[in-house]
Amino acid sequence: MKKxxxxxxxxxxxxxxxSLAGCGNTGEAPESATSKNAEKVNIKLFTGKxxxxxxxxxxxxxxxxxxxxxxVEQEYQKDASNIIKIKFASNEVPDIxxxxxxxxxxxxxxxxxxxxxxxxxxxxxxMKEACTDxxxxxxxxxxxxxxxxxxxxxxxxxxxxxxxxFPAKWDDFEKALEKIKTEKPDVVPWFIFGSEAWHLGxxxxxxxxxxxxxxxxxxxxxxxMLKNDQSKLRFADSNGAMAVFADKxxxxxxxxxxxxxxLTATNDNCVQDFVSGKTAMFxxxxxxxxxxxxxxxxxxxxxxxxxxxxxxxDSSPVVLSAEDSGYSxxxxxxxxxECIEFLNFLFQPENQKxxxxxxxxxxxxxxxxxxxxxxxxxxEVTAALKNAVNIGYTNEKPAGFSGDDAGRLLxxxxxxxxxxxxxxxxxxxxxNDGFDKKSE
Numbered sequence: 001m002k003k004x005x006x007x008x009x010x011x012x013x014x015x016x017x018x019s020l021a022g023c024g025n026t027g028e029a030p031e032s033a034t035s036k037n038a039e040k041v042n043i044k045l046f047t048g049k050x051x052x053x054x055x056x057x058x059x060x061x062x063x064x065x066x067x068x069x070x071x072v073e074q075e076y077q078k079d080a081s082n083i084i085k086i087k088f089a090s091n092e093v094p095d096i097x098x099x100x101x102x103x104x105x106x107x108x109x110x111x112x113x114x115x116x117x118x119x120x121x122x123x124x125x126x127m128k129e130a131c132t133d134x135x136x137x138x139x140x141x142x143x144x145x146x147x148x149x150x151x152x153x154x155x156x157x158x159x160x161x162x163x164x165x166f167p168a169k170w171d172d173f174e175k176a177l178e179k180i181k182t183e184k185p186d187v188v189p190w191f192i193f194g195s196e197a198w199h200l201g202x203x204x205x206x207x208x209x210x211x212x213x214x215x216x217x218x219x220x221x222x223x224x225m226l227k228n229d230q231s232k233l234r235f236a237d238s239n240g241a242m243a244v245f246a247d248k249x250x251x252x253x254x255x256x257x258x259x260x261x262x263l264t265a266t267n268d269n270c271v272q273d274f275v276s277g278k279t280a281m282f283x284x285x286x287x288x289x290x291x292x293x294x295x296x297x298x299x300x301x302x303x304x305x306x307x308x309x310x311x312x313x314d315s316s317p318v319v320l321s322a323e324d325s326g327y328s329x330x331x332x333x334x335x336x337x338e339c340i341e342f343l344n345f346l347f348q349p350e351n352q353k354x355x356x357x358x359x360x361x362x363x364x365x366x367x368x369x370x371x372x373x374x375x376x377x378x379x380e381v382t383a384a385l386k387n388a389v390n391i392g393y394t395n396e397k398p399a400g401f402s403g404d405d406a407g408r409l410l411x412x413x414x415x416x417x418x419x420x421x422x423x424x425x426x427x428x429x430x431x432n433d434g435f436d437k438k439s440e
Contacts, residue, residue, distance in 0.1 A: 041069060043073070043342055045060070046075050048080025056074055058354070062345075063345045095335055098325065100326055102133075112139070119343075120139070130392060142343070144347065144355065145359060146323065146324055151307070153281035157184065168307070172309070181256065191282045192258050193262075196267055201404055204403075208242050210318035210389075218392065228432065236428035242428070246423040247420035263415060274299075287361070305381050325359065352365055353368055353370045357372055401431055
């Protein structure tokens with residue numbers, strides 16, 4: 001999800017001084033002391049969203065220059081979902097964070113934002129619902145965008161091979177990959193950049209978790225995950241969503257229908273191979289569009305977008321359609337009002353337009369209009385959303401088991417350390433252990 005362009009982080013240290021003017025014996029009233037409102041405040045914003053670092057730095061810089069009391073500093077961490085656990089444990093909690101886990105909600109680590117009606121009144125009902133915690137019926141984060149994820153594919157390659165539509169069923173999908181490998185041997189059918197654990201974690205979230213969400217329904221799936229109801233989730237079952245997914249992924253690897261360097265390949269490798277026609281498809285979200293078009297603007301008319309094919313018996317294709325760019329405020333921050341002041345600035349329509357167009361994601365606010373993607377690509381996304389079950393992110397996973405942790409299990413499968421059945425059992429064990437761990 002991510003291009004490796006990181007603007008150097010400039011940390012600004014502001015020292016607050018107050019001084020009292022001396023009074024002589026003239027009978028005049030003393031000069032006013034520095035008011036409380038002039039006290040300097042530093043706000044820490046913590047994020048794992050590499051693709052928005054530059055635009056956020058621009059908005060933060062504008063905010064810092066707009067007044068002289070509050071200084072916001074952005075900190076990016078690649079492994080943010082695990083680094084935040086360390087910050088919570090060491091009492092170095094950022095004031096605002098984009099990381100969000102159900103376990104942390106349950107432990108009271110986020111501030112209740114339900115009364116921020118100036119935000120919710122602007123937001124689409126679907127995104128407001130997505131930000132609402134099922135257990136408490138309160139909102140502990142606010143999202144600014146929507147995002148979608150599925151398969152990006154090269155339409156020129158598909159057309160050359162007479163494949164007019166992206167396959168909706170896994171058997172047909174695998175046949176398409178085999179056709180690409182046979183008739184275009186220099187093209188990798190499906191590129192997976194498996195050195196980046198978050199990417200593999202997304203495959204698990206969108207494919208096997210997607211099946212669970214599409215069959216149980218959004219609300220029942222959330223409840224089953226919150227209660228860890230394995231009678232419905234069936235993570236460890238040999239014919240469950242996890243084992244079948246692992247078997248199909250291992251089969252693709254054995255047939256060389258994915259890139260041989262899956263364990264060392266990076267996002268940048270994927271982008272370069274896709275724009276040069278060396279790979280036919282890859283899985284990702286809207287955040288990938290900017291890096292693709294930066295590398296080759298001509299891809300605007302060659303890039304298709306499609307749902308994940310149905311891979312379980314009697315299942316349907318799925319596509320991610322979910323909240324994105326969510327912000328939570330620490331429950332222990334001493335600067336609640338200053339955090340809200342900054343978020344009010346960030347959420348201004350002109351700033352959100354800039355953010356949407358940089359993040360390549362439509363706004364969750366109904367008063368923001370942005371050209372978040374070229375029309376050809378936006379039309380592809382609209383069609384995919386109409387032709388598949390729309391699923392959300394798995395926010396209900398335990399805080400002790402992050403998406404990166406899940407991705408590392410898939411790395412182990414590709415490395416030959418697990419059979420598909422062993423992978424499913426390891427996943428179930430890690431999930432269960434995550435519920436037992438307390439974020440310190």
